[in-house]
Amino acid sequence: MLDLFKNISEWFPELLQPVVYTGLKAIVLLLPLILSVAMLTYVERKVIGFMQNRVGPNRVGPRGLFQPFADVIKLLFKEVILPTNANKTLFLIAPFITLVTAFGAWAVIPLSSSYSIANVDASLLYVLALTSLGVYGIILAGWATNSKYAFLGAMRSAAQMVAYEIAMGFALIGVVMAADSLNLGKIVAAQSGGIHHWYWLWLFPLFIVYFISGIAETNRAPFDVAEGESEIVAGFHVEYSGIAFALFFLAEYANMILIAALTSLLFLGGWLSPFEGIPYIGAPSTFWLLAKMGFILFCFLWFRATFPRYRYDQIMRLGWKVFIPITLVWIAVEGIFFYFKIGPFSA
Amino acid sequence: MTFELFLFYLFGTTLVGSAMGVILSRNPVYAVLFLVLAFINSSFLWMLIQAEFLALLLIVVYVGAVAVLFLFVVMMMDINLAELQQGFTKYAPVGAVLGVIVLIEIGFVMMSDQITIKFNEVQEFAADYSNTEELGIELYTNYIYPFELAAIILLIAIVVAITLTMRKRPGLKVQDINKQVAVDAKDRVRIVKMEAEE
Numbered sequence: 001m002l003d004l005f006k007n008i009s010e011w012f013p014e015l016l017q018p019v020v021y022t023g024l025k026a027i028v029l030l031l032p033l034i035l036s037v038a039m040l041t042y043v044e045r046k047v048i049g050f051m052q053n054r055v056g057p058n059r060v061g062p063r064g065l066f067q068p069f070a071d072v073i074k075l076l077f078k079e080v081i082l083p084t085n086a087n088k089t090l091f092l093i094a095p096f097i098t099l100v101t102a103f104g105a106w107a108v109i110p111l112s113s114s115y116s117i118a119n120v121d122a123s124l125l126y127v128l129a130l131t132s133l134g135v136y137g138i139i140l141a142g143w144a145t146n147s148k149y150a151f152l153g154a155m156r157s158a159a160q161m162v163a164y165e166i167a168m169g170f171a172l173i174g175v176v177m178a179a180d181s182l183n184l185g186k187i188v189a190a191q192s193g194g195i196h197h198w199y200w201l202w203l204f205p206l207f208i209v210y211f212i213s214g215i216a217e218t219n220r221a222p223f224d225v226a227e228g229e230s231e232i233v234a235g236f237h238v239e240y241s242g243i244a245f246a247l248f249f250l251a252e253y254a255n256m257i258l259i260a261a262l263t264s265l266l267f268l269g270g271w272l273s274p275f276e277g278i279p280y281i282g283a284p285s286t287f288w289l290l291a292k293m294g295f296i297l298f299c300f301l302w303f304r305a306t307f308p309r310y311r312y313d314q315i316m317r318l319g320w321k322v323f324i325p326i327t328l329v330w331i332a333v334e335g336i337f338f339y340f341k342i343g344p345f346s347a
Numbered sequence: 348m349t350f351e352l353f354l355f356y357l358f359g360t361t362l363v364g365s366a367m368g369v370i371l372s373r374n375p376v377y378a379v380l381f382l383v384l385a386f387i388n389s390s391f392l393w394m395l396i397q398a399e400f401l402a403l404l405l406i407v408v409y410v411g412a413v414a415v416l417f418l419f420v421v422m423m424m425d426i427n428l429a430e431l432q433q434g435f436t437k438y439a440p441v442g443a444v445l446g447v448i449v450l451i452e453i454g455f456v457m458m459s460d461q462i463t464i465k466f467n468e469v470q471e472f473a474a475d476y477s478n479t480e481e482l483g484i485e486l487y488t489n490y491i492y493p494f495e496l497a498a499i500i501l502l503i504a505i506v507v508a509i510t511l512t513m514r515k516r517p518g519l520k521v522q523d524i525n526k527q528v529a530v531d532a533k534d535r536v537r538i539v540k541m542e543a544e545e
Contacts, residue, residue, distance in 0.1 A: 090376075125404070126403055132410065133406065135415055143376065143422050158415060
């Protein structure tokens, strides 16, 4: 596929060639991403419906499959309401900041050992930088709305993201130590050698901390106090309607898929097959990456249907007093692994 | 003009412009947002000289954490702008003198031989050159003592900041999570069996 893009880009003048080439690669990644966001909302409602002994959406199209498209069309045609005394510029910029940071991080996510939009050397750091920018969209939305519910939601969400980012960063340090690289492709390559070489086993506490922090970072249930309906209506996007709301929605689900992709790349061996060594099904393939992402996304939905919402002070306690010490201890344990050359750390 | 040079001037002008915005904007929230824009632009400038580790770290640390806290504080505070502007004429001369001193200092630094030499030879690096690795090797071998000293100073700062916020008020109702977890159903609930009435 990359050769095809190279050929297409050669039709253009030389100055534009790299732009066309990268643009085509980006489109191939982003269009399926937006489509999978749409399908994820459908799957979410279906899965939670089944878990709660309901049918879920079943009116639009066969088995309700066109429900997300109906929702999108409805949101597109709704009016974007500007609240009185809202800061208009920031109110309208905020959804874009959220969306740009959510999609921008995908630029360095590799889908196989050869396909990524940009193969950056410090790609893990780049993802961390862009996800840390996402908090601005939320704070600005909450502040610019000029509503106390929105502001409270923004405060909660921002404090939560800052707290869990630290635990997440420490979990990543463990992975970087083990793989000896900040490049996502090299991190996956370092895990080759069968399912017991993937980092979920040797870095198990970090894997759990990273996954739970990822749920908290995307403000998903059971950590969704930022938009806790029972307390603050809908949190930071309470006054957003129509397409502006749809942008927030799109960014949240794109972030969920991003966390799923990162967890599979960092801890579950990415595109490596769990049956390594067996011919045909043992070959690394994008299919394995998508299967792992699908499983993690299912877990996201499963947790939402299962767990009651955390209380806010408990979320903060979990982030600062439980996760950060766990990650610190396990980084030290990993150092001991290296020193005594235990497991895959003997290199 | 090469494309890199064009980018340098673009980011440089935006950087200076947003730095002006920080001090000129009347709304403190806008000032913090201009500061964020300045950080991001200087990170781009670093990326142009292939210092991607420092560039990304600048975004992670300053934009992702420090400026978020600034924004928090500024949004929470009720700032009276008229009151702030009252003493402007009184403080203006002092500010001007300080500004001139800083300008002269920057001039001295820029004129010094060491800086001019370093500016004239911007190195080109091979594609497989890892900025992160080089920095790590330097920090953990040649500069290990200054590095550890800086780490200890930061740790002390963290401990002090946390101690400052730890105030014990009498009569405060706080939940002890360990006690809550250790609770047994037997201590809390007493099941009373009663004969059913006819």
